[in-house]
């Protein structure tokens with residue numbers, strides 16, 4: 001059996017300086033931490049959020065990974081790939097009725113051995129209920145059940161470990177996309193004094209969100225910068241796709257319309273609006289996961 005650390009290429013992580021005239025003019029440095037480079041499938045933050053769950057499955061000698069997600073979920077396909085590489089079985093509970101044709105993401109997951117079950121939207125909501133999870137555990141006694149998106153305390157601890165792969169102290173601001181908030185929570189717990197985590201939600205509903213750690217527990221602070229949701233989860237008007245193409249032309253960095261496209265757009269606009277002080281040293285986390293782009297037509301993105 002492989003070690004959890006050996007199923008991806010952690011040495012491939014880099015921090016790349018991005019040359020962006022709006023940033024330079026404002027006296028701001030912007031680096032991108034390329035977590036997307038660790039693997040094409042167990043990409044970006046997904047491996048980090050999974051790592052301690054994977055260690056747990058191995059140490060408990062369980063045989064199956066079980067988790068939840070949508071038809072284009074970066075998390076689901078990452079779970080399938082991690083299981084396959086570690087010699088484990090995997091089960092995915094997928095949101096929505098079984099479609100006539102599987103999405104490319106689900107096809108890949110199935111090819112890697114994942115057993116797919118489909119739950120309609122109402123049933124899927126129950127996957128967060130304790131009673132439902134208890135029932136599920138009874139049916140899958142040799143499985144470790146991983147919350148959707150790799151959330152939960154083990155996911156937060158895993159996301160915090162992102163900071164061990166970079167000199168995070170160099171930066172005044174660390175920017176990340178926000179889906180469940182697990183990555184933002186993890187990064188916040190890894191901050192140093194005075195450092196700010198800027199989390200850009202990719203869906204609405206974070207108005208009253210509270211981080212897992214209380215302010216007195218962590219040295220840094222969390223700021224939620226909303227307004228770049230583009231209408232909601234996975235919504236992708238032309239303006240966003242256009243920006244992603246421009247960003248790729250200018251930086252050579254690919255992004256996806258669900259997460260990092262909105263993040264890079266949000267950072268650019270926030271710099272333009274003068275909301276980062278001059279002299280800021282910003283680290284943007286490229287959290288990987290380009291699955292959503294596979295739902296687009298062929299000519300919509302240039303990468």
Ligand SMILES: *Cc1c(COP(=O)(O)O)cnc(C)c1O
Pocket residue numbers: 044045046074075149177178179180181182183184259260287288289290
């Ligand atoms: C899942 C995912 C996120 C969201 O992370 P959370 O911890 O759920 O906030 C961000 N970026 C990418 C590329 C993802 O796949």
